[in-house]
Amino acid sequence: MLHRIALLICLIQIFGLHTAAQQPMLSGVVVDDEGAALTGATVHWQHAPGQGVTTDQEGAFQLFLPADTAQRILVTSFVGYKADTLRVRFAGKLFITLHTGHTLEEVEVSADRSATYLLDSPAKVEVISSGELKRAACCDLSGCFETTASVQAMTTNVLTQAKELRTLGLSGVYNQILVNGLPLIQGLSYTYGVNAIPGTVIKNIYVAKGASSVLQGFEGISGQINVEFKEADEAERLLLNAYANSFGETQYNASYVTRGKGWSNMSAAYVVLPAQRIDRDNDDFLDLPLTRRLSFFNQWDYKQEGERGLAARIGLRYVDEQRTGGQQLYRRDKDQDSHTVYGQTVDIRQPEFYTKTSYLFNANSRVTLLASAQYHKQTSYFGATSYDAEQMMAYANVQYEHTWAAKHDLKAGASYRYLHNEENIDFNDLPLGRTYDGQYNRRDLIPGVFAEQYFDFAPFSIIAGMRLDHHQRFGLFFTPRALARYQLSEFTQIRLSAGTGFRTVNLFSENIGLLASSRDIVFQEDIKPERALNMGLNLNHTIVADPWTLTLMADFYRTQFQNQFFPDYDTEPTKAIIANFEETSVSNSAQLEAKLSWNQRVEFKVAYNYLDVYRMEGEQKQTLPFNPKHKFMTALAYETAKKHWRADANLHWYGSQRLPSTSAYPVEFQQPATSKPYSVVSAQLTKVWTRFEVYAGCENIFDFRQLRPILSWQDPFGPYFDTAFNWGPTKGREVYLGLRFILE
Numbered sequence: 106m107l108h109r110i111a112l113l114i115c116l117i118q119i120f121g122l123h124t125a126a127q128q129p130m131l132s133g134v135v136v137d138d139e140g141a142a143l144t145g146a147t148v149h150w151q152h153a154p155g156q157g158v159t160t161d162q163e164g165a166f167q168l169f170l171p172a173d174t175a176q177r178i179l180v181t182s183f184v185g186y187k188a189d190t191l192r193v194r195f196a197g198k199l200f201i202t203l204h205t206g207h208t209l210e211e212v213e214v215s216a217d218r219s220a221t222y223l224l225d226s227p228a229k230v231e232v233i234s235s236g237e238l239k240r241a242a243c244c245d246l247s248g249c250f251e252t253t254a255s256v257q258a259m260t261t262n263v264l265t266q267a268k269e270l271r272t273l274g275l276s277g278v279y280n281q282i283l284v285n286g287l288p289l290i291q292g293l294s295y296t297y298g299v300n301a302i303p304g305t306v307i308k309n310i311y312v313a314k315g316a317s318s319v320l321q322g323f324e325g326i327s328g329q330i331n332v333e334f335k336e337a338d339e340a341e342r343l344l345l346n347a348y349a350n351s352f353g354e355t356q357y358n359a360s361y362v363t364r365g366k367g368w369s370n371m372s373a374a375y376v377v378l379p380a381q382r383i384d385r386d387n388d389d390f391l392d393l394p395l396t397r398r399l400s401f402f403n404q405w406d407y408k409q410e411g412e413r414g415l416a417a418r419i420g421l422r423y424v425d426e427q428r429t430g431g432q433q434l435y436r437r438d439k440d441q442d443s444h445t446v447y448g449q450t451v452d453i454r455q456p457e458f459y460t461k462t463s464y465l466f467n468a469n470s471r472v473t474l475l476a477s478a479q480y481h482k483q484t485s486y487f488g489a490t491s492y493d494a495e496q497m498m499a500y501a502n503v504q505y506e507h508t509w510a511a512k513h514d515l516k517a518g519a520s521y522r523y524l525h526n527e528e529n530i531d532f533n534d535l536p537l538g539r540t541y542d543g544q545y546n547r548r549d550l551i552p553g554v555f556a557e558q559y560f561d562f563a564p565f566s567i568i569a570g571m572r573l574d575h576h577q578r579f580g581l582f583f584t585p586r587a588l589a590r591y592q593l594s595e596f597t598q599i600r601l602s603a604g605t606g607f608r609t610v611n612l613f614s615e616n617i618g619l620l621a622s623s624r625d626i627v628f629q630e631d632i633k634p635e636r637a638l639n640m641g642l643n644l645n646h647t648i649v650a651d652p653w654t655l656t657l658m659a660d661f662y663r664t665q666f667q668n669q670f671f672p673d674y675d676t677e678p679t680k681a682i683i684a685n686f687e688e689t690s691v692s693n694s695a696q697l698e699a700k701l702s703w704n705q706r707v708e709f710k711v712a713y714n715y716l717d718v719y720r721m722e723g724e725q726k727q728t729l730p731f732n733p734k735h736k737f738m739t740a741l742a743y744e745t746a747k748k749h750w751r752a753d754a755n756l757h758w759y760g761s762q763r764l765p766s767t768s769a770y771p772v773e774f775q776q777p778a779t780s781k782p783y784s785v786v787s788a789q790l791t792k793v794w795t796r797f798e799v800y801a802g803c804e805n806i807f808d809f810r811q812l813r814p815i816l817s818w819q820d821p822f823g824p825y826f827d828t829a830f831n832w833g834p835t836k837g838r839e840v841y842l843g844l845r846f847i848l849e
Contacts, residue, residue: 130595132649133199134704135164135181140746143183143203151178151190165651198654200705220708220742221253221700227559227568227590228317229600229643229660231255233310235335240742240753241789242802242841243304244348244356244377246270246332251787252740252755254696254712255312256330258299259731262617263814263831264430264449265394267296272314272328273662273694274716274732276671278608278615279637281317281325284332285420287459287477288322292524293496293614294481297453301424303375305346305358306402308335314694315641315662316586316604319555319570320504320516323584326606326637327664327692334420337362337369337406343848350841352393353381360402368407375400384433385837386810388818393836394430394449417462426453432821441486442533447821449621452484469508476501481526487620488821489535490542492613496526504555517556520574524549528613530620537824538679541626549609550577564592579634582607600643607636610670612683618829619672619681623822626672629684636667652704659697666690669720671729675766679824689721708742728763731832733782735760753802754788762832767816774817774825780832783809798845808838 135146142164149157150171157180160166170193171177179199182188186203193199220237224230233253241251247268250256257271269277282290282299290298311331321329346358360373379395386392404420429437431448440446457479465471481496504518528545536542557570567589574582586604593599610632613619619626641662648655669690673682698712714736718729728734740755761779768775789802811833817825 130167131170131179131193131199132165132167132651133201134652135160135166135183135201135203137186138202138204140202140748143186146181146183146203148179148181151180163651198649223645224311227566227588227600228313228602229315229641229645230317231312233312235308238304238307238310239751239791239800240740241755241787242348242800242804242843245300245304246302246307246310247299249304249307249310252710252742252753253312254698254714254736254738255314255328257736260831260835261296261829262449262621263828263835264390264621265297265428265451265617266300266396266430267617268299269295270299270330272312272330273664274692274718275327275664276615278611279325279327279606279635279664281322281329282332283321283329285334285418285459285461286321286331287461287475288324288500288522289457289459289477289479292481292498292526292611293483293494294455294479294498295611296614296617297426297428297451301398301400301426301455302332303358303373303400305344305375306334306360306371306373307332308339309333314660315639315664316588316602316606318568319557319572319584319586319604320502320518322520322522323553323572323574323582324606324608326608326635326639327662334402334404335360335371336418337371337404338364340371341847341849343846345846346843348841348843350380350839352383352836352839354379354393354396367409368405370406371402371404373402375402379429382433386812388813388815389432389434390815390818391430391433394428396429397427399425413465413467415462415464417460419460419462420458422457422459424453424455427451442489442491444489444535444822447488448486449488450484450486453481455479455481471506472503473506474501474503485620488826489533490620491531491533492528492620494526494528494614496524498525499523512561514559515556516558518554520553520555522549522551522553526611530613535822537623537625537822539623539625541628545613547611548577551575566590576609576634579609582634596647596649598643598645600641600645602641602643603639605636605638607634609634616672618827622681622827622829623817623824624674624679624681624827627680627682629682632670632683633668633685635669637664637669638667639664654702656700657698658700660695662692662694664692664694674829678767678769686720691717691719693717706744706746709740711737711739713737730763730765733760733762749793751791751793752789753791754786756784756786758782758784759833764830764832770825776816776830780811783833785809785834796847798847800843800845802841804839804841805834805837809834810837811835 135143137143144162146160147157148166158166177193179191179193181201183203189203220234222232238249243249247258258268259271261267261269270280271277272280314328317325317329340362342362344360348356355378357376362371377396377398379397380393383392402422406418408416428451432446435446435448437450440448459477461475463471463473477500479498483494485492500522502520504516506516508514525548530542532542551574553572553574555572560567569587571585584605588602590598590600644659646657669686676682695715700710702708716732716734718732719726737758743752760782763779764776786806787804791800814831814835816827816830817823
């Protein structure tokens, strides 16, 4: 299969089959500040002012979309109003507001102006905008996916609330997380990294399932999530946000922008203060950790005017975080190595630097440098076990980009990845039969080269890429990927994707439950890199019947591993067996989704996910734990005509999940073989003034909780203690109130 994909990519890059273009249609509505339709407004493409149209009595218009994406600049004007200039991404429906009081700069928008939309690309990339993030509390990155069915935030340690982002039913380690296109969340920063990015600095989140671009590396087996920070020249001049919830936790955000000629700067701060000590299920353990977080962020943007010149973004970020979880009586200042009072503490200090610097030779050619460096220091206690770790990570990517024949893009370059971490584990005179204490050192030196070609033969387009990387221990890795899209009609698209990926394993940071439990770790062999092939199919269809728009989507992805690693918890109850699994291991994922919108004010979304994640042990099919085979999500959003009120609600239903076997445990510690189905309902109401927004909401309205998720909570220093059996929410109902002040 691998050589077939590589051969296909080579053939595509040599030959392009040109099919006849079908010119899609753009439609839209033009309104004033009050939301009233503007009849007789002029709408035209900037390059063809004499070929425009005027809006009808309902403010509606239709125009053919130019085949050349460079010509998709739309100008809308009306007597007594300032003209509006929009750069259109793709066919669909626009909602344009003309203003009387100020001049609008040129902005780039999606065709349907929805809070979520698909990129105009052969890859199926779902864009979650900052507008969508306001539909829930979204305090940090892990909470930004309440209204999407493609990503699930999962808790990996119930005592410290460490989280990961899953796609296709696979562990979050297979999902490459990028920050501004850079791999800043990996290694030691993987465990708590998704909690350290505040939602207020995020502009867009790009979610791609399955195989994606090779430009950012060889990982991304199940997908890729790229978090794009706000740009200083577009962000609010001043943003203040305060948040408090019913557990007593408070969060504060502030960002400030300054601008000069050709440059701009954004500074931001993020503070989290801990909740109260709460134990509702009377197991003597806190229902949520006490978290203190302080984060500073500064980003500079510079751009020379004209078609030639330098453009640069330079960012600095620092995170200082403390987490404390465990028994009610635990105090970190005196109990960190206690043998009688159990607790977990995490102290993190993490400075990082990143840059994206480009030099534009002309409108068609540029060279770009993406680089980052990060230092991570972590001091932790898991009961009496201490875990101290340090990591130094650096990354550089230089690529040349060239557009030829006006619409085909070639990108090629080289990258280098450096990762070095040192981990020290000490049982502090409480081994419990465990033998894996000591020091663990790891170093990755990975140079690579890559090339990726984008062909646009409307209605057919394709991205074909390949990269070759060399690991100093494991040798060469070849990664081919191909993504194709065919425009069946103006409103129907089909996408195909296929590609391979590989990754090296970070044992303890990616399996933090090993340190939290009383299990011994048995190393049967050295851990090899994980390898997999992913194939995907997506169908997207839009039905427009003004003022209604219905979007239907269907996905299917299959991930097949050649080598996979996960600890074996089932064979022996007091041990975790570490071995490579080179037999059949598969994830089949299907998703059906429908989104109905009315007049840009009402949006209703419903989605269903089917997951079949298993491995073959001989002739027996073994379903992997903590994966609901069936999931259901629905979300409803409403906004008043004058945009003064917003109401949002969502429901998630999870089917039963297989749990790790406890049949060999003593009877008092045995757990059911499967979890029970459950649902979580959340809602939020927002009031908007000119500069203020007040939002109030409730997560998990019906207060579903998995009671006493910790195994052997009565004896936390005993041989069967384990915190890795949580399959559902443990905090219960959460009521919150927030205030935003925005100065544009």
